[in-house]
Amino acid sequence: MLFNSFAFLLAFLPLALGLHWLVERFAPRWRLSLLLVLSLAFYAYWDWRFLPLLAGSILLNWLIAEAFQKTRSSVLVTLAIVANLAILALFKYFNFFADLAAMIPGLPAPRLELALPLGISFFTFHHVMYLTDLRRGQAPHYDLVRYGLYIAFFPQVLAGPLVRWREIMHQFEERPYLRADAAERFARGLLLLTAGLAKKVLLGDPLAEYANPVFAAAAAGQVVSVAEAWQGTLAFTFQIYFDFSGYTDMALGLALLFGIVLPQNFDVPYRSASIQDFWRRWHMTLSRFLRDYLYIALGGSRHGLSRQIWALFATMALGGLWHGAGLTFVAWGAAHGLALIAALLWRRAGLPMPALLGWLLTFLFVTLCWVLFRATNFEAALAIYKGLFGLAPIGTGFKWRALLPAAAFAIIGPTAWALVNRLPPARWLAVAAALLFVLILFKIGEDANYEFIYFQF
Amino acid sequence: MSSSISSSEHDAASIPPAPASAARWGSFVRGFVITAAAVLVGTLALAFLIDPYDTGHTPLSLREGVRPQGPRTAAASRGRDLAFSAAIFGNSHVQLLSPDALRADTGIPFVSLIAPASGPKEGLVLIDWFLRHRREPARAVIVGIDALWCTANPAMPNDKPFPFWLYSRSPTDYLVGLLRFDVLEEFQRRIVYLLTGKGERARRDGYWDYEPNYIGMGYDTAPAKRAALEVIGESGGGNAKGPYPAAQALEALMNTAPGTALILLRPPVYHKVLPIPGSADAAADAGCRDAFAALAARRPRTALIDWRTDRPELRDPNRFFDQTHYRQSIARLVEADIAAALAALR
Numbered sequence: 094m095l096f097n098s099f100a101f102l103l104a105f106l107p108l109a110l111g112l113h114w115l116v117e118r119f120a121p122r123w124r125l126s127l128l129l130v131l132s133l134a135f136y137a138y139w140d141w142r143f144l145p146l147l148a149g150s151i152l153l154n155w156l157i158a159e160a161f162q163k164t165r166s167s168v169l170v171t172l173a174i175v176a177n178l179a180i181l182a183l184f185k186y187f188n189f190f191a192d193l194a195a196m197i198p199g200l201p202a203p204r205l206e207l208a209l210p211l212g213i214s215f216f217t218f219h220h221v222m223y224l225t226d227l228r229r230g231q232a233p234h235y236d237l238v239r240y241g242l243y244i245a246f247f248p249q250v251l252a253g254p255l256v257r258w259r260e261i262m263h264q265f266e267e268r269p270y271l272r273a274d275a276a277e278r279f280a281r282g283l284l285l286l287t288a289g290l291a292k293k294v295l296l297g298d299p300l301a302e303y304a305n306p307v308f309a310a311a312a313a314g315q316v317v318s319v320a321e322a323w324q325g326t327l328a329f330t331f332q333i334y335f336d337f338s339g340y341t342d343m344a345l346g347l348a349l350l351f352g353i354v355l356p357q358n359f360d361v362p363y364r365s366a367s368i369q370d371f372w373r374r375w376h377m378t379l380s381r382f383l384r385d386y387l388y389i390a391l392g393g394s395r396h397g398l399s400r401q402i403w404a405l406f407a408t409m410a411l412g413g414l415w416h417g418a419g420l421t422f423v424a425w426g427a428a429h430g431l432a433l434i435a436a437l438l439w440r441r442a443g444l445p446m447p448a449l450l451g452w453l454l455t456f457l458f459v460t461l462c463w464v465l466f467r468a469t470n471f472e473a474a475l476a477i478y479k480g481l482f483g484l485a486p487i488g489t490g491f492k493w494r495a496l497l498p499a500a501a502f503a504i505i506g507p508t509a510w511a512l513v514n515r516l517p518p519a520r521w522l523a524v525a526a527a528l529l530f531v532l533i534l535f536k537i538g539e540d541a542n543y544e545f546i547y548f549q550f
Numbered sequence: 551m552s553s554s555i556s557s558s559e560h561d562a563a564s565i566p567p568a569p570a571s572a573a574r575w576g577s578f579v580r581g582f583v584i585t586a587a588a589v590l591v592g593t594l595a596l597a598f599l600i601d602p603y604d605t606g607h608t609p610l611s612l613r614e615g616v617r618p619q620g621p622r623t624a625a626a627s628r629g630r631d632l633a634f635s636a637a638i639f640g641n642s643h644v645q646l647l648s649p650d651a652l653r654a655d656t657g658i659p660f661v662s663l664i665a666p667a668s669g670p671k672e673g674l675v676l677i678d679w680f681l682r683h684r685r686e687p688a689r690a691v692i693v694g695i696d697a698l699w700c701t702a703n704p705a706m707p708n709d710k711p712f713p714f715w716l717y718s719r720s721p722t723d724y725l726v727g728l729l730r731f732d733v734l735e736e737f738q739r740r741i742v743y744l745l746t747g748k749g750e751r752a753r754r755d756g757y758w759d760y761e762p763n764y765i766g767m768g769y770d771t772a773p774a775k776r777a778a779l780e781v782i783g784e785s786g787g788g789n790a791k792g793p794y795p796a797a798q799a800l801e802a803l804m805n806t807a808p809g810t811a812l813i814l815l816r817p818p819v820y821h822k823v824l825p826i827p828g829s830a831d832a833a834a835d836a837g838c839r840d841a842f843a844a845l846a847a848r849r850p851r852t853a854l855i856d857w858r859t860d861r862p863e864l865r866d867p868n869r870f871f872d873q874t875h876y877r878q879s880i881a882r883l884v885e886a887d888i889a890a891a892l893a894a895l896r
Contacts, residue, residue: 099726276575283582518574523581530582531589538730 094138096343097293097537105135106347113351117270125238125265128246128351135247136212143210150180151241154220158227162234170228174221181217184209189418212251214415218382219244223258225386232258239265248347252340254358255378261353269352278349281513285346287526288509289339290533296502297335299495303328304467311473318488322480329467330460331499334363337376342509361506366451368432371459383412405437406430416466421474425465432458597728600744602736603716606630606683607724615751617743624752625663625676626716630683631754634661637680639673640694642666642760643817643874646881647692647888649755655889658689662756669698670796671706674803679717681807690811690892693800696874700787700838704795761878769871779867785823785874786835794841801845811851811895813888814842818857818880820873821864853891857884
């Protein structure tokens with residue numbers, strides 16, 4: 094179920110919190126089991142047919158970790174990682190590679206019509222992180238309930254953040270509601286949930302109405318005017334930020350309600366003064382994963398400049414592919430890889446970059462790249478680029494009203510996480526946040542209620 | 551490693567304990583939960599009482615009718631209006647049928663409960679709403695059966711948003727449906743309408759003449775729009791073999807009102823989109839027509855009026871704005887056919 098749905102906010106969440114409180118208070122040894130059952134129920138609500146996949150992947154990976162404990166055979170772990178990636182490839186990339194193969198004359202390219210299980214990209218990476226650290230001797234072995242909860246914890250299972258085992262496992266052992274700051278955590282969780290909902294529903298969703306028709310027109314082969322292209326591209330630039338960072342805020346807030354602190358994922362990325370700064374602030378837990386489990390494995394920065402350039406490019410191109418099974422996503426990732434390489438060479442050459450110019454160039458580059466990310470194919474992206482670069486009629490009717498507050502919040506900030514951590518326990522604030530929460534509930538009730546963009550990845 | 555794709559490391563459990571006491575934070579949580587619950591329940595209760603769309607759910611006795619608004623929501627009030635004992639259902643393809651003209655021709659008071667750009671799913675919901683709010687059995691129901699009613703999809707998916715919650719038989723659906731921003735926006739206008747008793751009331755019979763709008767957009771004169779009228783197209787619905795779940799659902803629904811006359815109207819279209827004999831479009835058109843003709847044959851007091859046949863009026867471009875939206879002169883002819891059919895059913 095969506096976090097921004099009545100089923101979740103008015104039924105699942107109150108029920109889950111009530112059960113969790115009861116168990117935490119009267120039968121704490123069942124707390125983790127309850128959280129696991131709630132998480133599996135949450136996942137199954139989307140489509141119960143995918144539950145065996147999630148449960149099976151938890152069980153198999155746990156059994157392999159168990160076997161590794163006894164045999165110390167790292168081949169087992171390697172095979173498990175390969176199997177996890179193979180399952181991800183089967184569901185997400187089979188048709189992508191089949192289509193690529195079909196470009197070679199004479200090569201048979203069967204297609205497989207499989208629905209993409211939600212969250213598979215995220216829980217696959219969780220398995221990979223744990224298994225890699227297990228093989229390195231850094232991660233201990235956990236029982237099935239703890240491992241299952243690490244993978245399936247419902248605030249994070251569908252779209253992250255990507256949590257390292259060492260960030261969360263020790264928290265499972267706590268009695269969260271016995272902590273001195275239990276009420277504060279719960280309150281800040283409520284505030285984060287409300288802030289995330291507000292970002293998604295009040296700022297992100299209205300921008301979809303600016304962006305969707307423009308990209309739909311481009312996909313339909315229509316000419317996109319300059320005004321439309323900039324409207325659609327800027328709208329999507331801010332929509333995806335509020336959509337995804339709003340989701341993360343909700344995930345962090347929800348986890349706090351259950352006494353778990355998850356890592357933050359965004360840090361005012363559109364204020365970045367360079368492209369590497371952007372990737373330190375955007376989808377931070379993915380950047381961290383790519384750095385630690387891909388970039389370094391590909392050689393990182395310790396084997397000379399040419400190897401580093403290759404590692405950067407490959408990491409970003411694969412990061413692009415992770416977002417979606419399409420060449421436009423690969424191009425998006427590759428473009429970011431090239432920009433990171435250019436920035437690396439620029440720094441190495443000792444060339445200056447004034448902060449304001451750096452911000453402008455970074456923002457423009459990131460914005461232009463979102464076209465590749467959002468467009469359904471290269472032809473559609475080209476139609477948008479023609480508009481952006483003035484190779485189309487000027488057009489009229491540039492919509493900007495929803496863009497202004499979005500741009501102000503996104504660029505000036507602060508992040509919801511930072512803001513919520515600064516707020517005092519004032520009664521007026523509780524009342525104001527509650528009013529905002531109710532207002533959002535009424536907005537959620539409207540017919541135009543959008544899913545999260547990152548659910549498709 | 552290079553810092554290029556590195557990210558800040560955050561100690562996951564780094565939320566700093568605030569200096570404020572646990573008691574103050576506990577009070578904060580209680581304040582949030584109590585306020586949210588009270589405001590939510592209070593607002594919903596108020597919405598239920600003022601009955602923003604005059605559905606009759608409220609226990610209060612309020613001024614009848616609603617302020618002028620779109621037919622999708624206004625139909626809730628119109629469909630309950632006991633001044634009418636017959637109704638027209640469908641979309642813009644039957645929008646020009648005038649309740650006044652039909653009343654003059656038949657002596658039956660008609661209300662128009664059409665919803666533009668709607669299909670069978672919406673139509674069936676509105677027919678059910680109308681039928682279940684009669685004290686006496688309805689005298690007649692006219693349904694515009696266009697190509698959307700020929701779908702083979704049993705879900706009969708709707709294309710445009712429609713407030714199904716407003717017409718639901720489930721009180722829970724209605725209560726959850728009230729939880730929407732549109733209702734909040736309606737509060738002030740509704741209260742003014744109810745308390746002052748002076749606010750303008752939506753037209754009771756639901757009739758809305760689209761001619762001025764089409765003329766304003768140049769559909770009667772603009773060369774490109776006139777040329778578009780002459781493009782050959784298809785309108786058979788694309789379902790030659792069935793099933794026709796909309797026909798089945800309509801029959802089941804109308805069987806709950808056996809005494810009500812039912813007119814199934816296949817609305818006029820410009821001759822350029824009439825099926826070409828022998829084509830797949832013609833087969834689909836015939837399949838769908840036969841399904842509704844069979845319904846008309848099976849059910850007492852039911853007639854099918856088929857305007858999707860090649861006749862001189864459908865070849866006159868001056869009687870059409872576009873290929874499926876005719877002008878008043880055609881509407882008068884259709885109304886006459888309906889009146890004749892109803893007279894024959896008595």
